[in-house]
Amino acid sequence: MSSWALPVAAAGELPPDFFQERTSETLPCQATSKLFCFDWARENIDRYGTPTVQHLKLVALAVLIGFAIAFTLALLAHRRRWLRAPLLAATGVLYTIPSVAFFFLLLPLTGRGVDTAVIALTAFNLQIIYRNTIVGLANVPSPVKDAARGMGLTDRQILWRVELPLASPEIIAGLRIATVSTVAIATLAKFAGGGGLGVPIFANGIDFKTNIIIAGGIAILMALSFDAILYGIQWRMTPWRRVAQA
Amino acid sequence: MADDALAKGGSGVSSTLPHLPAASFQTAIEFIFEAQPSNVTGGKLVGGLSQTIELAMTQLEVTVLALALSMVVALPVGLYLGHRGTGELLAVGLGHAGRAIPELALIAFMAAVIGVGTLNVTIALAVLGVPPILTNAFVGIRQVDRASVEAARGIGMTEAEVLSKVEVPLAIPTLMTGIRGATIAIVATATIAPLAGVLTLGDYIINENVYGEDGVVAGAIVVALMALGLELLLALLQRRLTSKGLKLSSA
Numbered sequence: 001m002s003s004w005a006l007p008v009a010a011a012g013e014l015p016p017d018f019f020q021e022r023t024s025e026t027l028p029c030q031a032t033s034k035l036f037c038f039d040w041a042r043e044n045i046d047r048y049g050t051p052t053v054q055h056l057k058l059v060a061l062a063v064l065i066g067f068a069i070a071f072t073l074a075l076l077a078h079r080r081r082w083l084r085a086p087l088l089a090a091t092g093v094l095y096t097i098p099s100v101a102f103f104f105l106l107l108p109l110t111g112r113g114v115d116t117a118v119i120a121l122t123a124f125n126l127q128i129i130y131r132n133t134i135v136g137l138a139n140v141p142s143p144v145k146d147a148a149r150g151m152g153l154t155d156r157q158i159l160w161r162v163e164l165p166l167a168s169p170e171i172i173a174g175l176r177i178a179t180v181s182t183v184a185i186a187t188l189a190k191f192a193g194g195g196g197l198g199v200p201i202f203a204n205g206i207d208f209k210t211n212i213i214i215a216g217g218i219a220i221l222m223a224l225s226f227d228a229i230l231y232g233i234q235w236r237m238t239p240w241r242r243v244a245q246a
Numbered sequence: 247m248a249d250d251a252l253a254k255g256g257s258g259v260s261s262t263l264p265h266l267p268a269a270s271f272q273t274a275i276e277f278i279f280e281a282q283p284s285n286v287t288g289g290k291l292v293g294g295l296s297q298t299i300e301l302a303m304t305q306l307e308v309t310v311l312a313l314a315l316s317m318v319v320a321l322p323v324g325l326y327l328g329h330r331g332t333g334e335l336l337a338v339g340l341g342h343a344g345r346a347i348p349e350l351a352l353i354a355f356m357a358a359v360i361g362v363g364t365l366n367v368t369i370a371l372a373v374l375g376v377p378p379i380l381t382n383a384f385v386g387i388r389q390v391d392r393a394s395v396e397a398a399r400g401i402g403m404t405e406a407e408v409l410s411k412v413e414v415p416l417a418i419p420t421l422m423t424g425i426r427g428a429t430i431a432i433v434a435t436a437t438i439a440p441l442a443g444v445l446t447l448g449d450y451i452i453n454e455n456v457y458g459e460d461g462v463v464a465g466a467i468v469v470a471l472m473a474l475g476l477e478l479l480l481a482l483l484q485r486r487l488t489s490k491g492l493k494l495s496s497a
Binding site: 093102105183215223 | 346349359435459465466467469473
């Protein structure tokens, strides 16, 4: 077993029960194959702090940069229709390349570290955000746009005041999918030297389930929290939908 | 042998592992085709075309097995729920929740609880494939125009015929979107299967101390090509499966 299995007492300080037979009753929980060690978890919970913060940083950077790029590309493609298909194909290629492979395709170019992880996670995001933005803008009913034009709005005003607000449910739905997927995939950033919650999963070897459950659990909770926050934003941004449903 | 390896890499970006040469795409591609002496195994040759093909075949095998398993589980449920129009919360909610499963934790957990081996990896990968297939099967069938379904019933089709002759053909694009999404997730995660004892191309990537940085980059290249190849294959299959009438209407 690993180094944490049993603490070695200093000479002369051996407790009276030190030399008893080591069965699953007397071994500390982390040396057994139990599913979850509550005592160990309580004592060691602080070691997940740094990986959690790193994970949050990876996800936030990847989603924000991904949104900035994909949203710009979608607006471009909305204006110039011929750009739509090639941009969809290009982001599709980036989406299809597995993140683990992407990290190491970047190895000769950017080396290891947070930058590499963020680039790969961003590349994965682009397609989801781009496609949802395009679909959202395309689904805006044309009578609405005609009405806006009739009221004297310019193309730019129509985009920002009519089309984008009406497309926001789809855009935010894309952001939710991108964010939740990125939180899950960022566990692989450990291979790129990017840190994150993937690190503690294997910190004590593959047999120690407590680590896997805690780190995996934090990742799932993080994904669900982001999802709930984005859903809340969507709810706040689209008051007309609530009226229509009521 | 170590000197050979150092000379081969040349000077470049300094690596975190100083005894290994900084990888380049050129040396990585050489690694795919020609076995190279390893620093760890005392000069024993690693990599090369035969090992690359062997690892790639294993990866393809677990990917296809897992995809088949998730389709067997998810397609009937999704098609049935979609046809009946019930269980939306289950079908759509599961799809959304499935995305939150961290791949690394899933593989590690399955390996730790059930043990290592092809069967366990296949099951773990199939778990990732079920949500997208189920959700898209449900949504695809639900989106079929109700008037078409009523018309099919009106000309005397049984429920099974309505599903197989009307709803499924009209839902093919959405159904295939789900299968393609599942394939991408499965082949990507099959890359980390060596952690659970199944030697896929990820072996090159994860066991860097054996294969060196060239091996890592080589593994990444082959994995990326495999994923893109599978995606292309499924895109072509989707075009073949989509009925002519649908293609005309979208054009």
